[in-house]
Amino acid sequence: MRIRIxxxxxxxxxxxxxxxxxxxGCASRGGSAATPSAAAPAPAAAPAAPARGGAKAGMxxxxxxIDSSKVEAGSGRTVKGLxxxxxxxxxxxxxxxxxxxxxxxxxxxxxxxxAGQPTDQGAYVTGKxxxxxxxxxxxxxxxxxxxxxxxxxxxxxxxxxxxxxNLIWIIHNPNESGYR
Numbered sequence: 212m213r214i215r216i217x218x219x220x221x222x223x224x225x226x227x228x229x230x231x232x233x234x235x236g237c238a239s240r241g242g243s244a245a246t247p248s249a250a251a252p253a254p255a256a257a258p259a260a261p262a263r264g265g266a267k268a269g270m271x272x273x274x275x276x277i278d279s280s281k282v283e284a285g286s287g288r289t290v291k292g293l294x295x296x297x298x299x300x301x302x303x304x305x306x307x308x309x310x311x312x313x314x315x316x317x318x319x320x321x322x323x324x325x326a327g328q329p330t331d332q333g334a335y336v337t338g339k340x341x342x343x344x345x346x347x348x349x350x351x352x353x354x355x356x357x358x359x360x361x362x363x364x365x366x367x368x369x370x371x372x373x374x375x376x377n378l379i380w381i382i383h384n385p386n387e388s389g390y391r
Contacts, residue, residue: 334367
């Protein structure tokens, strides 16, 4: 008994398999399909120059936040919060700040019950929203600003969950204008 292979079907299957492998390889390397795999990796981008006197962007040398919009993730201290959520607290809290009672992992509703309504708020998508077949969390971020207090950033839910999410970043800034 002889098995015949349909050459057009085999060619089509090989083309699809090669395209999938190239796409998966590029996604893991962060490159594009046109980039040859044998090429030397590009040099890493130089880190952003520190602001005045070795302070991080948007902060002064004492760790106080000067401009909330310029503060970068990783500038503060990492903490564990409610239900195992990991988050970040940036800046030095003031004595009478409503943010002092907040905890990483709180829902947007819990936060507004404690801190009150924000001066301004808005949302934006993250890069995870563009990953095909990614159904996990943090597909979007939700941000609340409070005049004279700082900013709060929430990680949004997964596919189809457009609620405010859970608090992942507290930025203490007593000079906050209250607008994004």
